[in-house]
Amino acid sequence: APRTVLISGCSSGIGLELAVQLAHDPRQRYQVVATMRDLGKKGTLEAAAGEALGQTLTVAQLDVCSDESVAQCLSCIQGGEVDVLVNNAGVGLVGPLEGLSLAAMQNVFDTNFFGAVRLVKAVLPSMKRRRQGHIVVVSSVMGLQGVVFNEVYAASKFAMEGFFESLAVQLLQFNIFISLVEPGPVVTEFEGKLLEQVSTAEFPGTDPDTLSYFRDLYLPASRELFHNVGQSPQDVAKVIVKVIGSARPPLRRRTNTRYTPLIALKAMDPSGSLYVRTSHCLLFRWPRLLNLGLRCLACSCFRTPVWPR
Ligand code: NAD
Incomplete structure (x- = not known):
């Protein structure tokens, strides 16, 4: 029988792509419940789903911030039984x-x-009873490394990493797998929404130096980073499809190899300085380096005996 896959945040981006790809699985292994907060936005998904709509893909309302919405959504799924839960819905926040x-x-x-957490609590009892299930989490490289002016977003992804890594230990006993997928920049509405927010925001109470670092250094560097190393939501969805289809799903899966060097810095230096100082150099000293696709990490930061203060 096909596995029931429930995905949050499917009106756009990675969630939409993932829903469509799973619904078009050549072996028809999945019955996709593609959910979104606002059903008024279902047009794009329905058009992309094509003939899969009503067959291997159904659209349902789900606001991850509402207990009632989650309960209502699960009550529409036969037996409330979800085999694969994909926690994809997310919002960003940047600025001083x-x-x-x-x-x-x-x-x-x-x-x-x-x-x-709300969705996991709702599906877990049934998964445990059946001794099977897979919980996929769309985390981020910002769940592994702090990024300047993204403190709160990164913290929310770090929280997910800690929560799901902890839970994975217990759930192995129930034959339930957890997979954290960690994309780098992905070209979706996500970045556009953020840029729109910051273009009108005034960031009251912020000193001029900080504002200028944010607007004149960080924002252009970030834009170019998305432009140069950003992945398509299709490519990220492909990785997630593989993770869902694997017999022994990995706990962590990155989607963008260009980020590996930056993350490796954390492992190389347990004091944390190497990562912080390299990130600092990349923004404040040589922002152009970021645009060389993060491949220039063997920059003089490594060799400079006196770190910039
Ligand atoms: P997106 O903005 O296109 O998709 C996010 C989706 O979540 C939207 O459809 C939005 O409506 C939905 N959402 C927001 N609040 C919700 C709520 N309360 N209930 C239900 N749905 C809600 O952006 P995306 O890039 O496809 O983001 C998907 C996931 O990927 C997010 O978790 C994001 O943090 C993560 N991610 C994105 C990037 C990136 O650069 N775009 C990088 C790494 C990780």
């Missing part, structure tokens, strides 16, 4: 910390972290 409201920060955690 001083200028961001606590409410905006809490919204990031409510969606990215507690949204995933």
Whole structure:
């Protein structure tokens, strides 16, 4: 029988692509429940699903921030039985910390972290009873490494990494697998939404130096990074399809090899300085290096005996 896959956040981006690819599986191994908060946005997904719509793909409403919405959604699935849960829904937040409201920060955690926890709590009893299941989490390289001006978003992804790694230990006993997928930059609406937010935001209470570092150094570097090393949501979805189809799913799977050197810096130096100082150099000293596709990490940072202060 096909496995029931429930995916959150399917109105755009990675979630939409993943839903469509799974629904078109040549071996028809999946019955996809593609969910979104606002069903008014289902047009793009339905068009992309084509003849799979109503066959191997159904669209359902789901707001990961609402208990009622989650309960309602699961009640529409036969027996409430989800074989594969994909926690994809997420929001970003960038900018100088001083200028961001606590409410905006809490919204990031409510969606990215507690949204995933809420869904897991809802599907876990049935998975445990059946002694099978797979929970896939769309994390980020920012779940592995801190990134300047992304403190709260990175923290929400670090929280997911810690939560799911901890849970994985217990769930192995129930034959339930967890996979954290860690993309680098992906060219979706995600970045556009963020840039729109920051273009109108004033970041009250932020000093001029910090504002200028954010607007004149970080934003252009970030834009070019997306342009140069950004992956398509199709490519990221392909990786997730593989993870879902594997007999022994990995706990972690990165999608963009260009990030491996930066992450390796953390492992190379347990004090953490190497990573922080290299990231600092890349932004404040040689922002153009970022644009060489992150392959220039053997920069003089490694060799400079006196670290920049
Ligand atoms: P996206 O904005 O196209 O997709 C995010 C989806 O989540 C949207 O459809 C949005 O409506 C939905 N969503 C937000 N709040 C929700 C809620 N309360 N309930 C249900 N759905 C909600 O962007 P994307 O790039 O496809 O993002 C998907 C995931 O990938 C996110 O978790 C994001 O953190 C992660 N990610 C993105 C990038 C990137 O560069 N785009 C990189 C690494 C990880």
